[in-house]
Amino acid sequence: MDITNLTATEIAAKARGGELTPGEVVNAFRRRVDAYDAAVGAFLCLNERENDHKKEGPLAGVPVAVKDNICTDWLPTTAASRVIENYRPPYNATVVKRLLAAGAYVVGKTNLDEFAMGSSTEYSAFFPARNPHDLTRSPGGSSGGSAAAVCAGFAPVALGSDTGGSIRQPAAMCGVVGLKPTYGRVSRYGLIAFAPSFDQIGPLARTVKDAALILKVIAGHDRYEATSSRREVPDYVAGLERDHGPFKVGLIDEFFGDDVAPGVRAATEEALEGLRKMGHAVERTTIPSAAWALPTYFVTACGETYSNLARYQGVLFGPRKANYDGPADMVAKTRARGFGGEVRRRLAAGAYVLSVGYRDRYYAKAQTIRQHMRAQFAAAFGEFDFLVSPVSPFTAFELNTRNLDPQLMYLADIFTSLANLVGIPALSMPCGFDEKGLPVALQVMAAPWDEERLLAVAHRLELELALPRDVVTPKPP
Ligand code: GLN
Numbered sequence: 001m002d003i004t005n006l007t008a009t010e011i012a013a014k015a016r017g018g019e020l021t022p023g024e025v026v027n028a029f030r031r032r033v034d035a036y037d038a039a040v041g042a043f044l045c046l047n048e049r050e051n052d053h054k055k056e057g058p059l060a061g062v063p064v065a066v067k068d069n070i071c072t073d074w075l076p077t078t079a080a081s082r083v084i085e086n087y088r089p090p091y092n093a094t095v096v097k098r099l100l101a102a103g104a105y106v107v108g109k110t111n112l113d114e115f116a117m118g119s120s121t122e123y124s125a126f127f128p129a130r131n132p133h134d135l136t137r138s139p140g141g142s143s144g145g146s147a148a149a150v151c152a153g154f155a156p157v158a159l160g161s162d163t164g165g166s167i168r169q170p171a172a173m174c175g176v177v178g179l180k181p182t183y184g185r186v187s188r189y190g191l192i193a194f195a196p197s198f199d200q201i202g203p204l205a206r207t208v209k210d211a212a213l214i215l216k217v218i219a220g221h222d223r224y225e226a227t228s229s230r231r232e233v234p235d236y237v238a239g240l241e242r243d244h245g246p247f248k249v250g251l252i253d254e255f256f257g258d259d260v261a262p263g264v265r266a267a268t269e270e271a272l273e274g275l276r277k278m279g280h281a282v283e284r285t286t287i288p289s290a291a292w293a294l295p296t297y298f299v300t301a302c303g304e305t306y307s308n309l310a311r312y313q314g315v316l317f318g319p320r321k322a323n324y325d326g327p328a329d330m331v332a333k334t335r336a337r338g339f340g341g342e343v344r345r346r347l348a349a350g351a352y353v354l355s356v357g358y359r360d361r362y363y364a365k366a367q368t369i370r371q372h373m374r375a376q377f378a379a380a381f382g383e384f385d386f387l388v389s390p391v392s393p394f395t396a397f398e399l400n401t402r403n404l405d406p407q408l409m410y411l412a413d414i415f416t417s418l419a420n421l422v423g424i425p426a427l428s429m430p431c432g433f434d435e436k437g438l439p440v441a442l443q444v445m446a447a448p449w450d451e452e453r454l455l456a457v458a459h460r461l462e463l464e465l466a467l468p469r470d471v472v473t474p475k476p477p
Pocket of ligand 1: 166
């Protein structure tokens with residue numbers, strides 16, 4: 001038996017039944033990391049602590065990779081930024097506490113774009129991550145390390161964070177499942193903030209069932225996080241067998257235009273055909289404000305970033321160097337040394353959209369558009385159970401291409417940021433391969449708090465499509 005090819009669900013069952021010891025499991029994954037991660041670059045640091053292997057709980061013995069913008073009190077948490085490269089948080093994020101209490105083992109902290117700003121993991125201050133399907137390509141981002149880790153079999157499941165697409169887009173590029181939950185479903189306590197009105201933590205996994213298993217553990221109210229909901233957490237795993245429809249599914253027209261690559265279009269159509277075979281009705285529909293998603297997202301997210309990153313000034317956070325001339329110079333020097341180019345670009349844009357005289361023209365207008373979007377989605381979910389689109393107009397791209405032009409990089413989120421703007425749950429699931437053999441993914445969106453049915457329909461479609469779910473062994477280019 002190849003332990004690293006098992007799902008989290010299978011590992012937990014075998015660990016509880018005594019068929020596998022948690023130590024064996026951890027060692028098997030560790031050997032794979034040691035063999036292949038030098039080529040992939042999924043991890044920024046590995047857990048060397050031996051004593052937290054457990055054989056009880058829903059995640060007994062399950063290794064989980066955690067994105068390095070989620071706080072761990074025994075491992076550094078860098079957000080892939082020089083400005084906090086030596087930061088060791090004094091507490092665990094709520095999601096980490098819940099994973100550990102459920103019996104999971106944290107394998108290590110995964111690579112990301114600095115502060116989760118980016119779509120390729122090339123903006124990591126340390127090194128880029130690579131796509132296990134083709135090491136010359138990006139795994140997507142910003143949770144590229146988490147997606148690559150799951151894809152390559154370094155861990156059966158991982159946590160990512162999604163502000164504008166950062167769980168779904170890398171999941172799509174690597175051919176794994178990724179879920180951005182409803183805003184407020186999962187506590188953000190201990191997640192290093194990027195744009196807090198969008199940020200949400202969620203699972204990456206090789207099956208929908210594993211994603212359901214992780215969501216069930218991490219979701220729910222947290223008294224340390226005011227936007228976390230008090231709504232009851234359903235049993236998402238049991239829910240997979242519950243509601244089978246038939247459902248009415250809407251394909252968003254604005255997200256299925258000429259910019260969609262032919263290979264992505266073909267695989268998406270296959271998935272829609274799969275839904276029809278299962279008895280669901282699939283119709284085209286329109287969300288007119290969808291065309292505004294990207295600019296609305298960037299204006300708002302940059303504005304929020306500008307105020308959130310103010311804490312990295314060399315006093316509370318960030319390395320303060322000895323030679324400076326007064327407080328302003330100290331802050332400027334800390335930031336100039338600590339922040340990479342993309343972060344600085346966003347801070348400049350954020351300062352601009354919030355400044356007196358421009359605020360109404362940009363930030364306030366973006367807020368108004370966001371309200372329109374919410375209304376249009378509410379109307380759409382009155383008619384449809386689910387809305388679908390491709391996750392990305394293109395498949396995994398080569399390293400050192402899009403990072404040369406910020407505009408091209410931003411286009412990676414053209415279909416994903418809308419779900420963050422309106423706070424709805426959205427899932428990315430593999431639906432085929434393009435002509436180069438690279439994974440293509442379908443995005444399935446549901447009304448707020450409808451994760452249970454969202455996971456159930458995705459689980460059924462996954463069975464219908466029957467794509468390979470084996471771990472991918474990276475080959476030297
Ligand atoms: N790629 C998007 C950005 O650069 C989204 C990032 C994210 O979801 N964290 O802002």
